[in-house]
Amino acid sequence: MLAKLLKYEFKATGRKFIPLYIAILIVSIITRITMPIPALEKVPVLGIIILVGLFVATAVLNLTVCIERFNKNLLGDEGYLMFTLPVKSGELIISKLIVSVTWAFLAGIIAILAFMIMATNSITIKEIAEAFVALKSELPRLISMITLENWEIISLVILIPVGIVINYTLPLLCIYASLSFAQVGRFNKHRIPVAFIIFFIISWIIAFLTTTVFKFVLEKFMYVSNIAGIIGVVIWSGILATALFYLTKYLLKNHLNLE
Secondary structure, eight states: OHHHHHHHHHHHHHHHHHHHHHHHHHHHHHHHHHTTOGGGTHHHHHHHHHHHHHHHHHHHHHHHHHHHHHHHHHHSTTHHHHTTSSOOHHHHHHHHHHHHHHHHHHHHHHHHHHHHHHHOSSOOHHHHHHHHHHHHHHHHHHHHTOSGGGHHHHHHHHHHHHHHHHHHHHHHHHHHHHHHHHTSGGGGGGHHHHHHHHHHHHHHHHHHHHHHHIIIIIHHHHHHOHHHHHHHHHHHHHHHHHHHHHHHHHHHHHSOOOO
16 A cells, blocks of 8 residues: 555655756756857856756755645645545655655755766766766676675665665654644644644754763764764664654544544
């Protein structure tokens, strides 16, 4: 059922993100093409300004879509349908997290492609193909370096992406928990302002706990090694994310109020 939920979410959100990502690539290509042309010297400047605006719009859109999809799809009128489906509330939350993380990941790839297009000077497609061939030939040697003896490399390869995903989902889960808490009983008539207040309260609690835990626990990991410190930070972020996930799940399961 999770696969069907993901398909539904990607279909609902794709119509907003895909045109924006295509626009970024088109603007970057036009900007790059017009760079060497003196008569069109103002076009690249305008293109860069537009690109900055599009990148900002991407970040804002990801956040607003995240809030909108959760609020309308689960806590609004659509919630009557969603919660009649043979699916657990946890899967509903996970599907929205996965879709949000995926669009953010694709946004990063699009940004890298845009900068690569802008940075190319006289590089030809043939030279790019040769670079990929060279990289492919070097991959076995690079992979062979990742052994148990080089446990620090293995740890970084695993921890960096895991840490990025957890720290991206943490504020999303904080938003989900705040919205879910705001629709409980007496708060139902003032959901949005209550959600803002609860969000800042949860954020303050997380900041306080993180400061306390870092002071008495995580610093000791740092003294052992940098890798141990990173592991400690990732574990703590994972604990916070898990707590917020189960809080949201509990509220949706036991205190859902769609009136």
